Amino acid sequence: MLRIAVPNKGSLSGPAAEMLHEAGYQQRRESKELRIVDPTNEVEFFYLRPRDIAIYVSSGRLDIGITGRDLLVDSGARAEEILPLGFARSTFHYATKPGTANGIEDLAGMTVATSYEGIVAKHFADHGIDASVVHLDGAVETAIELGVAEVIADVVETGTSLRNAGLEIIGEPIMTSEAVVVRRTGGTADEDAEPKVQQFLRRLQGVLVARTYVMMDYDCRVEQLEKAVALTPGLESPTVSPLHNEGWVAVRAMVPSKNAQRIMDDLYAIGARAILTTAIHACRL
Numbered sequence: 141m142l143r144i145a146v147p148n149k150g151s152l153s154g155p156a157a158e159m160l161h162e163a164g165y166q167q168r169r170e171s172k173e174l175r176i177v178d179p180t181n182e183v184e185f186f187y188l189r190p191r192d193i194a195i196y197v198s199s200g201r202l203d204i205g206i207t208g209r210d211l212l213v214d215s216g217a218r219a220e221e222i223l224p225l226g227f228a229r230s231t232f233h234y235a236t237k238p239g240t241a242n243g244i245e246d247l248a249g250m251t252v253a254t255s256y257e258g259i260v261a262k263h264f265a266d267h268g269i270d271a272s273v274v275h276l277d278g279a280v281e282t283a284i285e286l287g288v289a290e291v292i293a294d295v296v297e298t299g300t301s302l303r304n305a306g307l308e309i310i311g312e313p314i315m316t317s318e319a320v321v322v323r324r325t326g327g328t329a330d331e332d333a334e335p336k337v338q339q340f341l342r343r344l345q346g347v348l349v350a351r352t353y354v355m356m357d358y359d360c361r362v363e364q365l366e367k368a369v370a371l372t373p374g375l376e377s378p379t380v381s382p383l384h385n386e387g388w389v390a391v392r393a394m395v396p397s398k399n400a401q402r403i404m405d406d407l408y409a410i411g412a413r414a415i416l417t418t419a420i421h422a423c424r425l
């Protein structure tokens with residue numbers, strides 16, 4: 141049975157459960173459940189604090205887990221990212237009151253409040269900056285107003301929390317993050333679990349593709365086929381089938397959903413007709 145760690149709370153928890161559900165896995169019915177077995181898929185899910193997940197996985201007690209890249213790095217655990225999942229995207233920044241510092245070199249000698257001590261300590265060490273770090277559990281934006289620190293280092297998503305606290309970002313992002321699948325560094329603890337891990341990853345990749353692509357069908361004149369195929373090259377190559385009316389073909393190809401409307405316009409402009417897009421619910425590439 142594959143043993144998988146899943147976030148039990150916070151920004152990662154809902155989207156992770158949704159993705160697992162779309163991939164065909166049973167999920168918990170109620171937020172107090174900390175462990176469930178999905179017998180059909182031979183998987184056991186452990187609902188854990190996202191911050192602890194890399195630590196469990198590195199210990200070898202659990203095969204893989206879903207957590208944030210920033211939380212993985214912050215933990216310092218011997219675990220590695222094997223698949224980015226495209227949700228819970230964020231950046232990690234230093235921020236302070238305007239006029240306090242212009243760049244990270246000005247942070248020397250200052251006190252930085254953060255919930256991500258591991259990331260900040262490493263960043264300072266890499267840049268040879270000598271500054272103090274104060275660990276706070278959350279709401280770190282308030283630390284400056286209350287005099288606990290001169291600078292904060294925190295997750296930024298929309299920037300609303302920084303703006304509300306009257307803070308501005310200093311320097312480039314320390315890192316960019318999103319949800320990721322992690323396993324123990326150097327391979328899954330239990331070698332026999334490897335084929336099941338690969339199957340799990342294929343299912344999640346299938347969900348990612350289904351979320352980012354649509355299927356496009358259209359009819360076009362044979363003379364326009366090469367131009368049309370250039371607009372819709374598909375992943376390998378589009379399917380082209382004859383139509384009953386001579387001189388016409390039907391074409392089918394996957395296209396990135398964010399470009400679908402523009403491609404439909406371009407196809408129409410070269411004479412394609414009956415252009416349809418349909419959602420992909422699941423796939424294996």
Ligand SMILES: Nc1ncnc2c1ncn2[C@@H]1O[C@H](COP(=O)(O)OP(=O)(O)OP(=O)(O)O)[C@@H](O)[C@H]1O
Nearest residue numbers: 149150151152190208209210228229230295297317
């Ligand atoms: N707006 C956001 N706030 C916090 N974390 C976010 C946000 N957007 C994405 N994330 C990501 O979610 C993960 C943090 O999740 P975690 O559950 O530890 O904190 P949280 O969502 O702030 O929950 P809480 O603080 O309520 O426990 C990190 O990987 C972080 O990059």
Ligand SMILES: O=P(O)(O)OC[C@H]1O[C@H](OP(=O)(O)OP(=O)(O)O)[C@H](O)[C@@H]1O
Nearest residue numbers: 278279280295296297298299300301302
């Ligand atoms: O850029 P934004 O869209 O404002 O999002 C970022 C904010 O969201 C998180 O806080 P959260 O609400 O999780 O509270 P916390 O600080 O107590 O964890 C994070 O710590 C930032 O404060």
Ligand SMILES: [Mg+2]
Nearest residue numbers: 150151278279
């Ligand atoms: Mg938070």
